Amino acid sequence: MNAANQLIDNGNAEAAVAAYLHRHETKGLLRFITCGSVDDGKSTLIGRLLYESKGLFEDQLAALDKDSRRHGTQGENIDYALLLDGLSAEREQGITIDVAYRFFSTDKRKFIVADCPGHEQYTRNMATGASTADVAVVLVDARKGLLTQTRRHSYIVSLLGIRHVVLAVNKMDLVGYDEAIFDDIVAGYRELAVQLGIAHVTAIPLSALKGDNLLQRSPNTPWYDGTSLLGFLETVDVGTRGSDIGFRLPVQWVNRPNQDFRGFAGTIAVDAVSPGDDVVVLPSGRRSKVARVIGANGDLDRAVAGQSITLTLTDELDVSRGDVLADAHKPPQVSDQFAAHVLWMGEQPLLPGRPYWLKVGTRTVSTSVTEIKHKVDVNTQDQLAAKHLELNEVGYCNLHLDQAIPFEAYADNRELGGFILIDRQSNATVAAGTIDFALRRAGNIHWQHVDVDKAARARSKAQEPRCVWFTGLSGSGKSTIANLVEKRLHAMGHHCYILDGDNVRHGLNKDLGFTDEDRVENIRRVAEVARLMVDAGLIVLVSFISPFRAERRMARALFEPGEFVEVFVDTPLAVAEGRDVKGLYAKARAGRIPNFTGIDSPYEAPEQAELVLDTVHEAPEVAAEKVIARLLP
Structure with missing residues (x-):
């Protein structure tokens, strides 16, 4: 009998464990950030959340105790901020530099929190x-009120489409838990939220250090009848964006493991899909129609947003990486020109006209950037005129892509509305952006068919069209060599x-100066004019300093393989300056010509x-013959 009871008890225990594991596997995940000005207590708040929610292992607790005595700012007490300030530079300065991500869990929800730096x-x-993130916790020091960085971070929160903001008025213990101070800060922030279009603001008085209103309501704020911070995070309904x-x-x-199977793998961005759906x-x-929906463990009757799947279709269609499979009855738009907000992250400025890689979704x-409007x-939300964007600046821009892509407004779909820009030379991510809408003219411009093509024009001239791009410092001899090449080709x-730099600036480009932009x-x-000339069957000789590799690479990309011949007229600066036929170097050295290549421009x-x-x-003459030999082997 005892053995039978033991088996029953064991069975109940196993069932309870299984139910517990299932509950924790299936509970929802909330991503949120903490942001605000320097030393508002962001790291302390998250550290205390992790500590109080039992989200730390024993070795982490031991390390925290040790680090608190070694690096901490709380005497013999635990310094919760050290859980997040992981970089040695941060511990030395007492600030957060990088984004620190942490995971913790309660009975109701799983969380990934990002502790964001406060410095501009x-x-x-x-x-x-x-x-x-789905939620932003914006911290404000109750002693200081709303600061410039509070406004900056709130603007970026609104720009990146975070719809729920917690205004965490921290360090209330240092102002005696004064209700009037709290109310004044909340009133000011709600005005800012209206300006920025932040619809949902929940204000909570806190002391992250003391734990007031963090996990539960505090008796130190009897005048506050709202929820605790953790209570809000556990219950806030962020919905499904663009559902x-x-x-x-x-x-x-x-996905092509063999010749009998061809599927299309990816992560569902929005909504759900089932076999038989029109796409x-x-x-x-x-x-076509969806034939099969395949998950990690086999075929599925239905898959939802966030799941990684492979789809097969009933028809053999050309589908590649970067394409989008969508509901055939509710398709996204397709365009190649957009209005977008761009947050510049590059050390070198964003220059309109310079080519970048744009990555949106998997494409x-x-x-x-054709224009910075x-x-x-971001401190005042004023709109200012600009010809370029510097590090950390936000611009409202028009973008032109070399091909049309499926997209959605960022407000509706982050995956198809958010993008990054990548430097084509270093492959570094230099910007993040959000698409607002397609420019109306994008859909109205099409290539007009002509019957006489480039090949026919070239045959009529009995030559292979080329773009010969001479580049080098002023005084290197570009124009002299190009002129000799033209005379020789004409005689043949x-x-x-x-197309000479000085000559073109008398007409086509007379409105342009010498700034980088x-x-x-x-x-x-x-480059566009040269492309048209090559299309006409000509050999075009372009003689421009063209100091930047990115623009020469952009020019090359306009031509077919073999059509673009880059000729580097390699002359040291001292030699070019010694020639100084036009007296330009002397004027540049005297400060009379700003942005002169080789002197104060690279x-x-x-x-x-x-x-x-x-x-x-x-x-x-010898150099010109080498060019001729390269063109006419």
């Missing part, structure tokens, strides 16, 4: 943490034309030019 120069780090727009699956990978492939617009395309003073019966636009226009030498000419040891 780390705004890009804060934006990284906010990009995936009414229809199924979306950015294709991550074409459309974008940007191609081809339609990567080439893009450039204005930049935003070839049709050619020189204008230099980029100068080369963009000339020249980036080509890394893989098709031809390098040494004008120090070779006469211009």
